[in-house]
Structure formats: structure tokens, C-alpha cells
Amino acid sequence: xxxxxxxxxxxxxxxxxxxxxxxxxxxxxxxxxxxxxxxxxxxxxxxxxxxxxxxxxxxxxxxxxxxxxxxxxxxxxxxxxxxxxxxxxxxxxxxxxxxxxxxxxxxxxxxxxxxxxxxxxxxxxxxxxxxxxxxxxxxxxxxxxxxxxxxxxxxxxxxxxxxxxxxxxxxxxxxxxxxxxxxxxxxxxxxxxxxxxxxxxxxxxxxxxxxxxxxxxxxxxxxxxxxxxxxxxxxxxxxxxxxxxxxxxxxxxxxxxxxxxxxxxxxxxxxxxxxxxxxxxxxxxxxxxxxxxxxxxxxxxxxxxxxxxxxxxxxxxxxxxxxxxxxxxxxxxxxxxxxxxxxxxxxxxxxxxxxxxxxxxxxxxxxxxxxxxxxxxxxxxxxxxxxxxxxxxxxxxxxxxx
Numbered sequence: 001x002x003x004x005x006x007x008x009x010x011x012x013x014x015x016x017x018x019x020x021x022x023x024x025x026x027x028x029x030x031x032x033x034x035x036x037x038x039x040x041x042x043x044x045x046x047x048x049x050x051x052x053x054x055x056x057x058x059x060x061x062x063x064x065x066x067x068x069x070x071x072x073x074x075x076x077x078x079x080x081x082x083x084x085x086x087x088x089x090x091x092x093x094x095x096x097x098x099x100x101x102x103x104x105x106x107x108x109x110x111x112x113x114x115x116x117x118x119x120x121x122x123x124x125x126x127x128x129x130x131x132x133x134x135x136x137x138x139x140x141x142x143x144x145x146x147x148x149x150x151x152x153x154x155x156x157x158x159x160x161x162x163x164x165x166x167x168x169x170x171x172x173x174x175x176x177x178x179x180x181x182x183x184x185x186x187x188x189x190x191x192x193x194x195x196x197x198x199x200x201x202x203x204x205x206x207x208x209x210x211x212x213x214x215x216x217x218x219x220x221x222x223x224x225x226x227x228x229x230x231x232x233x234x235x236x237x238x239x240x241x242x243x244x245x246x247x248x249x250x251x252x253x254x255x256x257x258x259x260x261x262x263x264x265x266x267x268x269x270x271x272x273x274x275x276x277x278x279x280x281x282x283x284x285x286x287x288x289x290x291x292x293x294x295x296x297x298x299x300x301x302x303x304x305x306x307x308x309x310x311x312x313x314x315x316x317x318x319x320x321x322x323x324x325x326x327x328x329x330x331x332x333x334x335x336x337x338x339x340x341x342x343x344x345x346x347x348x349x350x351x352x353x354x355x356x357x358x359x360x361x362x363x364x365x366x367x368x369x370x371x372x373x374x375x376x377x378x379x380x381x382x383x384x385x386x387x388x389x390x391x392x393x394x395x396x397x398x399x400x401x402x
Contacts, residue, residue: 035102039109046110050117175370179360186347190327209249213242291353291375295346296322296330298382302389303332310393314400318343318389332389343392344385359384363392 217239303318311317316334321342323329328351331342343363349355349372359381361369373381 039102039106042106043109043113046113050113179370182347182350182358185351186327186329189351190323193326206249216242291348291357292324292328292330292346294378295357295381296320296324298378299330299332299344299346299385302382302385306389306393310390312397312400315393315396332385344388357381361388363388 220239300320300322303320307317316336318332319335320332321330321339323331328347330346331339332344333339333342343361345360345362347358349358353375357373357375359371359373361367361371361384371381371384
């Protein structure tokens with residue numbers, strides 16, 4: 001009986017020890033569960049904090065202000081150390097020491113989560129930087145294209161301006177060329193007029209020769225009558241020869257005179273046709289003179305009035321020069337100036353009164369203007385000349401005052 005009792009006591013003690021062991025194991029499991037729950041709660045709270053930080057980091061990433069991540073080598077070493085500790089070491093620790101270890105590993109978990117967050121932020125930052133760089137590149141390309149377009153527009157505008165200036169220069173050169181041509185024509189006409197005047201002088205000489213011829217013939221007749229020659233034929237032939245000689249001289253002089261006037265001659269014209277052509281030419285010259293008559297009167301009266309009322313004692317007077325018969329021109333100039341330094345020049349366009357009258361204005365040295373008028377537009381021409389000369393006097397007076 002005693003043995004049975006001892007066995008029962010041993011079994012009870014064994015059962016109690018087993019129960020205590022089981023209770024201790026269950027308590028440890030419960031403690032581990034509680035610790036895990038606490039860790040899960042902490043991780044969740046940390047995740048919430050991290051999500052808040054992520055939202056803030058998005059705002060910061062827009063401004064390109066990112067937190068520089070820590071080096072991942074240290075964190076990886078800690079994670080590997082934690083994994084190596086879990087399966088190998090199974091010791092019974094006190095509750096406080098276990099908390100400290102748990103806190104240590106919680107910090108490691110926080111750093112790992114922070115590393116992941118920072119890695120994502122860094123990737124996002126790099127992506128945003130890339131997008132921003134692409135955007136800036138596009139803006140730069142657009143600006144470059146805009147600059148090229150503006151440059152092309154400027155080049156086209158410059159080319160247009162150059163073309164306009166060339167056109168103006170071309171028109172000026174054409175006008176100058178036409179003026180020179182007309183001046184050359186007037187010079188040629190003046191030469192012809194001079195030759196015409198010379199021919200008039202020659203005509204007078206021819207007339208003198210004719211008078212002398214008549215006188216010589218009369219003398220010969222008187223001599224023949226005095227001598228009472230029976231053979232009068234030789235003397236008559238001599239007289240005829242003298243007549244033919246002087247007639248040939250007169251015809252030659254008339255032909256030279258008509259040619260000097262610029263009239264075309266074939267060479268076989270007789271004296272009457274030459275005289276008819278000369279008459280037609282003189283009528284045309286008279287027509288030209290009559291066409292310029294009203295313009296000459298207007299210019300001369302204008303010069304007289306300006307010299308009388310508006311020219312000061314410190315200024316030179318105007319002169320109106322009439323060269324209608326010689327060159328077909330009328331011009332106004334200063335008294336001491338040469339004929340080439342005229343201020344206003346009046347002449348017939350292309351020596352044809354039907355085409356009109358031209359007035360060239362050089363009173364303003366910056367502008368050389370030419371005006372064209374019809375024969376009946378004398379009042380408009382007079383107004384133009386008055387304006388040009390009065391403005392010239394005003395400029396002279398302003399220079400004297402200054």
C-alpha cells in the first residue's frame with residue numbers, strides 16, 4: 001500500500017511539473033502573441049505615419065526637395081543579423097530584456113520601412129526630374145523654333161526694305177539719267193541755234209556778195225558800153241559765170257544753214273525747197289518761244305517782286321535768264337552764281353509744246369524735284385515757283401539769324 005501511495009505521489013508530482021511546464025509554455029506563447037500584437041500595432045501606426053510622410057514627400061517632390069536616403073548596406077546588415085538570431089538562439093529571457101530586444105528590432109524595422117519609403121521617394125524624384133527635364137527641353141526647342149521663325153521674318157523684312165531702297169535709288173537714277181539726256185538734247189539744240197546764228201551772219205555776207213555782184217555787173221556793163229566792143233558774147237559769158245558762181249555760193253550757204261538747224265537734207269533739193277524747210281523750222285521755233293512766253297513773264301515778275309519786297313540787304317538778288325531762242329530754256333539763279341548753278345529751270349519737254357512744260361526745282365539741296373505742267377496751267381506753275389523761292393528765302397533768313 002505504501003508503495004502504491006508513493007507511486008501515486010510521484011505521478012501527481014510529475015503531472016504537476018508537466019502542468020507547470022505546459023502553463024509556462026502557454027504563458028510564454030501568450031506573451032509572444034501579446035508582443036506580436038504590440039509589434040503589429042506599432043507597425044500599423046508607423047505605416048500611418050509613413051503614409052502621412054509620403055503625402056508630405058509628394059508635396060516636397062513637386063518642389064524638388066527630397067530627403068537623401070541612408071546607405072542601404074547598414075540596414076541590410078541589421079536585417080541579416082536579425083534573421084540569423086531568430087532560429088538559432090532559444091533562451092529564456094526575462095520580460096524586460098525581451099522588451100529591449102523587441103525595441104531594438106522595432107527600430108530596425110522602422111529603418112527598413114523608412115529605407116523603402118525613401119527609395120520610392122528617390123525613384124519618384126528621379127522620375128519627376130526626368131519629366132521636368134523633358135518639359136524644359138521641349139520649352140527650349142519651342143523657343144529655338146520661335147527664334148528661327150522671328151529671324152526668318154526679320155530677314156524677309158530686311159530684304160523687303162533693301163528692295164524698297166533699291167527701287168527708290170533706281171527711280172532716282174532713272175530720273176537723273178532722263179534729266180542728263182534732256183540736258184544733252186538742250187545742249188545740242190543750243191549748238192544748232194548757235195550755228196543758225198552763224199548762218200544768219202553768213203546770209204548777211206551772202207547778201208553783201210550779191211550786192212557786190214550786182215555792182216560788179218553794172219561796172220562791167222558800163223565798161224563794155226564805154227569801150228563799145230563789137231564782140232559782146234565773151235563778156236556776156238563772163239557775166240553768166242559770175243552769176244552762176246555767186247548762185248552756187250548762195251545755195252551752198254543756205255544748205256549749210258538748214259543743216260545746222262537740224263533739218264534732214266537729201267542732197268538734191270533746190271533752193272526753194274531749202275528755203276521752205278528753213279521757214280518751217282523758224283515757225284516751229286517761234287511756236288516754242290510762244291509756248292514759253294507766259295512762263296517767262298510769270299518767272300520774271302516773280303523775281304522782280306521778290307527782289308523788291310523780300311530780299312534783305314545781306315542777301316543776293318535773283319536773276320531770271322531768258323535763253324528761249326538759243327537753248328529753249330528759262331532759268332532763275334542767284335546774281336553771283338554761274339548759269340549751271342540755277343535754282344529753277346523751265347523748258348519744253350522733248351522740244352514738243354504739245355507734251356507740256358517741265359520745271360525743275362533745285363532750291364532745296366536735299367531734294368531735286370521736277371514738275372510737269374500743260375501749256376494752260378500757268379497759274380499752277382506760278383504757285384509752284386512762288387512756294388519754292390519763298391521757302392528758299394525763309395531758310396536763308398533763318399541761317400542769318402542763327
